[in-house]
Amino acid sequence: MEQQFHRIKRLPPYVFNEVNDMKAKARAAGEDIIDFGMGNPDQPTPPHIVAKLVETVADPRSHRYSASRGITGLRKALAGYYQRRFNVSLDPNSEVIATLGSKEGLANLASAITSPGDVILVPNPSYPIHQFGFIIADGAVRNVPVVPDQDFFKAVESAIMHSVPKPKALVLNYPTNPTGYTCSLEFYEQAVDFCRHHEIWILSDIAYSELYFDGVPPPSILQVPRAKEIAVEFSSMSKTYSMPGWRIGFAAGNKHLISALTRIKSYLDYGAFTPIQVAATAALNGPQDCVDEIRALYKGRRDTLIDSMAQAGWDIPAPPATMFAWAPVPPAFRHLGSNEFAKLLLTEAQVAVSPGVAFGEHGDGFVRIGLVENRQRIRQAARNLKAFLTRYDKVLEESERRRAVAGE
Numbered sequence: 583m584e585q586q587f588h589r590i591k592r593l594p595p596y597v598f599n600e601v602n603d604m605k606a607k608a609r610a611a612g613e614d615i616i617d618f619g620m621g622n623p624d625q626p627t628p629p630h631i632v633a634k635l636v637e638t639v640a641d642p643r644s645h646r647y648s649a650s651r652g653i654t655g656l657r658k659a660l661a662g663y664y665q666r667r668f669n670v671s672l673d674p675n676s677e678v679i680a681t682l683g684s685k686e687g688l689a690n691l692a693s694a695i696t697s698p699g700d701v702i703l704v705p706n707p708s709y710p711i712h713q714f715g716f717i718i719a720d721g722a723v724r725n726v727p728v729v730p731d732q733d734f735f736k737a738v739e740s741a742i743m744h745s746v747p748k749p750k751a752l753v754l755n756y757p758t759n760p761t762g763y764t765c766s767l768e769f770y771e772q773a774v775d776f777c778r779h780h781e782i783w784i785l786s787d788i789a790y791s792e793l794y795f796d797g798v799p800p801p802s803i804l805q806v807p808r809a810k811e812i813a814v815e816f817s818s819m820s821k822t823y824s825m826p827g828w829r830i831g832f833a834a835g836n837k838h839l840i841s842a843l844t845r846i847k848s849y850l851d852y853g854a855f856t857p858i859q860v861a862a863t864a865a866l867n868g869p870q871d872c873v874d875e876i877r878a879l880y881k882g883r884r885d886t887l888i889d890s891m892a893q894a895g896w897d898i899p900a901p902p903a904t905m906f907a908w909a910p911v912p913p914a915f916r917h918l919g920s921n922e923f924a925k926l927l928l929t930e931a932q933v934a935v936s937p938g939v940a941f942g943e944h945g946d947g948f949v950r951i952g953l954v955e956n957r958q959r960i961r962q963a964a965r966n967l968k969a970f971l972t973r974y975d976k977v978l979e980e981s982e983r984r985r986a987v988a989g990e
Contacts, residue, residue, distance in 0.1 A: 631864060650851060651847065652859060700716075724741050932966055
């Protein structure tokens with residue numbers, strides 16, 4: 583029996599799949615693909631965190647059903663982190679919940695608070711779940727710019743004026759995936775004042791807040807006085823502690839939103855395996871030199887990428903944060919669009935990147951490069967790219983010459 587499902591019909595084809603399928607076929611054919619496509623941390627989880635997991639999993643009592651909203655110690659540890667890092671006080675019982683990663687937390691909250699037809703303001707380009715979490719929940723998404731400047735608020739004001747019904751929530755994500763943009767505390771202050779005035783919820787995603795490279799730690803929106811009246815913030819241990827497969831994240835902030843997420847989550851999952859939660863608690867409460875090491879690793883890769891690609895002929899802005907570079911498609915290939923350029927780069931240079939259009943139509947003209955290969959592989963990618971550009975410069979020159987001759 584074949585049947586169309588309403589929510590599945592609302593989801594467009596997953597743009598990443600086309601490049602991923604090509605990548606899989608190339609590898610099956612024996613090609614060495616340098617993979618910058620997915621933001622999948624490649625470093626092992628720090629040993630003391632793994633040791634706590636092993637220790638806890640040996641206790642058979644830890645194999646029972648876990649706590650959906652997170653064990654008490656884990657929620658207290660997250661509150662302690664916010665106090666140390668942001669000087670923000672949180673009640674671990676009413677203002678913190680553990681989630682199966684920030685992605686799942688945001689998607690579940692979208693399901694909890696979205697009624698059919700509700701309008702949500704989402705930056706474009708953005709991480710796909712920021713839009714599709716609400717589309718899956720039968721909401722409607724209206725795009726706003728991603729650059730955190732005064733034009734941002736003009737665009738949000740216009741979106742409010744021209745939206746029926748009035749938008750329910752605004753999604754923010756700084757440092758941003760995929761662009762790497764960061765914002766200031768002053769921007770958050772404006773956002774809180776603006777959204778309090780218009781009675782709009784703020785859903786902030788700071789999954790990359792510990793991967794910053796220019797010496798200035800990104801702020802939390804919860805640092806703004808009265809932010810907790812309208813805002814909830816999602817964070818993750820995936821990048822900070824190199825724990826992507828562990829699926830541990832958090833939501834913190836507004837009690838009403840945390841309560842809604844807690845309730846719907848209790849219907850959907852039992853929470854992460856208890857030994858994982860115990861190990862995550864040890865990560866937050868333990869030595870933080872591993873975080874500094876992970877940050878330095880990505881900074882070194884960023885610097886190598888920017889320098890080596892510039893030497894190869896591709897100028898890429900240095901991202902101030904995240905584990906991604908947001909690279910403009912070289913001018914000679916811009917007419918192709920990001921998806922076709924990504925496929926060309928894969929077949930001709932054996933380098934995989936994510937097409938910017940996968941993050942929204944305003945991402946076309948860019949590709950996202952994940953800093954998930956070591957520096958030697960990054961330099962190899964630059965050499966491959968240089969050879970590719972040299973070949974295609976000649977092809978493009980010949981094409982232009984033929985067009986000129988044909989026009990005479």
